[in-house]
Amino acid sequence: MIFRRRSRAVPGRPDRESRTNADASAVECIKQMGQVQPVPAVESNIYTITIIGQIEGHMVLPPQNKTTKYEHVIPQLVAVEQSPKIEGLLIILNTVGGDVEAGLAIAELIDSMSKPTVSLVLGGGHSIGVPIAVGADYSFISETATMTIHPLRLSGFLIGVPQTFEYLDKMQDRVIRFVVKKTRITEEKLRELMFSTGQLARDIGTVLVGKDAVEVGLIREVGGLGSAISRLNRLIKARKEGGGP
């Protein structure tokens, strides 16, 4: 037994017996499990989704990849939108990209949610992580985090129907259109970043570090967890007062 309910203390008298019980159970817990008691669960009005590693889409990736499975994230977003207890969503990203369609599906779903959403890019939000980060109502990037903007490659992993250059171009336009719609960046600027040479050793594109991403208009603000949570609380408050997110 890990949790033991304390008996009600009589005011003015130390509740010695129950304290001894709690101490004994803590010692027991350390002896048996080699760990201290877990922090009791606190009901929060914010739900956090972490987008890490590769975004796994229609194919299962080999086990050396850490993946975020889109088929699990999508119903989670539905549950967040529908749950009466959850008032806001925090999305934390540290992703290297992944499946285009899975990534865009998550981004569009986040964009279409009525509850306030805030994203925070930590470490990296590359490739298809970009539309997911900008899909939220408000976006943050930590000072040292990076975002890589690069084109979809024709050498990509293609299976099934014959893939043509136009098809790939169309997929790329979907990403560009979504990002342009959601941010202050212009299409010309985004394409310029995407096709710039001399920054990446193996590819064309641009690496944006922290405030660079804010300067080009992709991300709204440089900040960390504290600023993301306080912004989310402000959006929740505004929505409650009828202002909408």
Place this chain on the structure above:
Amino acid sequence: MILYTAMPLEAVLEGMESYRPEYLELDHPRGKIIVERISPTQARVVRLISPCPQDYLDPKTQPGTIISLMP
């Protein structure tokens, strides 16, 4: 499927041909859980199939959770 990633594709797809996981379907109160067997007594949750969105917030059925299999 098109992978749009900053990682080299050969690193992502390495072992794709030899990766043959053994999947099992287990019952869930409102649907099924697909698990990957990792040892005779243990399995890793791969996917939850349920029509109820709240089920997807349950930590016990998050993908990657190790569960023990009853013989």
